[in-house]
Amino acid sequence: MHKATTVKILKFYPGKCTGCLECEEACSQIHFKTKEGKDKSAIRIIGKNNRYQMHVCDQRGLCLDMCPVGALTRRKNGVVWLDKETCVGCQACVGFCPIDAMRKSDARIEPFKCISCGSCVSACPENALELVEKTIDDIKEVVYHKQGV
């Protein structure tokens, strides 16, 4: 079986961002067919004093080992993918994500996450977002289960 060795993740150029949040709107359009953004967007732009930060899944895949029903898998393109049909809504992945990038909207019980689809990149009028390719082995992490650390 073909196994992904690389994955595309989002890179953010804070200097270019103006905080227009069109990326969030594009993202919620993908996940919930709405332009609401915010809680319904997998990418979040957090602004403070005209300085912006991006908050989004980095595809490390720590959540893969959390799913009791196998709803989370790494797809052929390397992206960590949540299958809504298999998911039983336990929120283990949400609770254990070290950067809180597995999102949960009030709209449904199953969480959602960035799938590196690039719609936020296309939507950004300032070219502040880019998808860059990373080697999975360089970024992957496994869930904690060591004794005495």
Added chain:
Amino acid sequence: MVEGQIPTEDYRTGNTKHTWDTKKMRAAHKILVEYEFKKEDIKRGYANRTLYVNLSTGVIKDKPVTDEMKKKFTGGRGFGLKLLWDSIKPTTRWNSEENELIITTGPLCGTTQYAGSGKSLCLSISPSTDIICDSNVGGFFGPYLKFAGFDAIEIQGKAKEDVIIVVDGEKRKVTIETAPDEETDSHLLNEQLTHMYASEDTDKSRQKVSVVSAGRGAEHSFWGCLNFSFYDIRRKVPRMKQAGRGGLGTVLRDKKIKAIVAKVERFDGVSNNPADPLTLVKVGTKLHQEIRDLDRYQCNMRTVGTGHLVEIMDEYDLLPIENYRFGSFPKASKIYSPHFYKLFTKVIPDGCWHGCTMACAKTVDGFTVLTGPYKGQKVTVDGPEYETIGCGSNMGLWDPLWILEFNFYCDTYGLDTISTGTAIAFYMEMYEYGILNKERCNDLELCFSNAEAALEFIHRIARGNKGEFIQVASKGVRRVKDWLIKKGWGDRQLIEDTGMESKGLEYSEYVTKESLAMQGGYGFTLKGPQHDEAWLIFMDMVNNAIPTFEDKAEALHYFPMWRTWFGLNGLCKLPWNDVEPSNNAETDEPAKVPEHVQNYVDFQNAVTGWNVDKEELILQSERCYNWQRAMNVWLGKGTRKDDWIPYRSVGPVTEMEYVSRKERYDEQLVDKLGLSEKDVEKMDTKEKMKILYEYRRDQYQKLADAVYYRRGWTPNGVPTPQKMKQLGMDDSKMLTMLQKKIDDDEKAGLNAWGSKYKKGEKPPGDDQRYWETW
């Protein structure tokens, strides 16, 4: 190998593979009864009906769950008590036709967002105790039973030949089928039935099937447990959790049930149709995060499960060694959790129900079996948990591999590791004293640390060996005590004091000698000596937080009620206090973990749509707790004499025990009994032991006085009609029965304090008939 991020299909256990023709096996089934039921949605945690199956008559029907029933009994174990009360008689024993085996769920059971929400509660009249035994267990069966459409399954009568009961939530059918060709031992049978009843040949399909079974050991002993399966999509085996205590597997096999299968078509995170799913997610995610951040610094549950307790118990002199003679031992370091950590496979998640991130269910894959019928095969062993490792130290087994062997065979034979281990430890001590010997043990050299003999003993039970010793010994400590005394092989007092049972049930694995409150925690339980009602050792012995009888009685009221609550709802107790918020120590009552109590208030309200507070949770428990005690009275037990505990759990029985902790005991004679140091020095050990014996026995009776008083019972331990009415439990048959018992006790002079209070000592109340003025 990188541990983790292994695609589910790629993980290999290395276990011995079996090839069975499950189609052919299934074709050999004869369907005896078939019952179709309508699909009904779960409403706010309740399926609103229970399933009744009678194996003698072939009747299958559903019974409605009324609002009245929910109000009085909440669900889970409470429903089980109600169903038993309606079905059995005071003369019913474990193997009576009318005895029932009940598996219940509870309104919160099946929730996936909050860790530990998949417990089933099993009830029956126990072969060991002749009263109700309730046993809680993980695995997928309970949630699947509910999602198939039933809050409980109630099985009465006996089949003529081996049958399986299938609750098929997909086809909406319940069937009773013969099952002539399947294996009986659980690790094989569960695998066969999981494959047989999965709708498709996929792991996801197999994960939607759960099996309850008990192996051959359950047929021939009083220690039968129920193995509840949960299919692991990574290991590709149906793993198991046990409803261990009280011989419920023995009841299952006596009814000629080989297995019960539950199956669902699909379910999701809101299959309970909770009133407020957003709050569930909020509270559940908060707990996941707490476990993520704190477990590694607190209990290490995710890493080694409850096994982390072994080193702590050994350090505090609480780990049972050689039939509870000692609480710590140098060799115990060989079975500390790091040794098991090396053997556990690190494939997360390990919860016994979806969404349990506490994940204490640890597993050894590819374990090579050392003895018996499966010798040489490679198998998955679920566990060992703390109690099973504690059985190891109790029998003097200091090799983790032998503990795994013991664990594997107990599970697959359907034997409760706790009762089996505690009983063998007692037999080993009797062997050491020559009360038992090779000849009396049917050629088994059952001395401490003889792992081969212990395993051979278990194999013989499974084979149904007819030797006198095996026949008696497989029925437990109480029967062996009577047998040894009848044979005149040893001193009656020594035998009674050392055999660790109360009410006929074997003790679980804690040494309670230095904690009076915990002696009560074992003694004043409903079903027998099990730590699921209260675990007060640290509070009492280490922190000295409950110094007076009144304090101890309050703890022995609150904690049993609180812990009972989990069983009414289909929950596991561990996520309550085996992880604590980081600021817990600064709260008013850290032992209660107030923030988590509030979580449970929010949890129950979010599922059921009720508006309860924490006091109401305790009331829910009090109703059922008192009801169960009253049923014990009805069944002929449930009084002070039945709350008797063996002296081994109270103080040093033998001189060796006294001498091994001489400083401690000598000091107590001075500090607590007011003897002078000089006098103590002059006394011989026997004399000192006698004084200590009388003192500690009396302390226990004083504690009973205080606890009964606090719980609203008579001084003989009988729940009063006044108390029952206060709780809204107004069943007139029950109230009349209790009043009659209290009147009889009055005539027999039993409504009196158990201790003689000396000058300066005060009984709990001034009026001995206190309950009448309520």
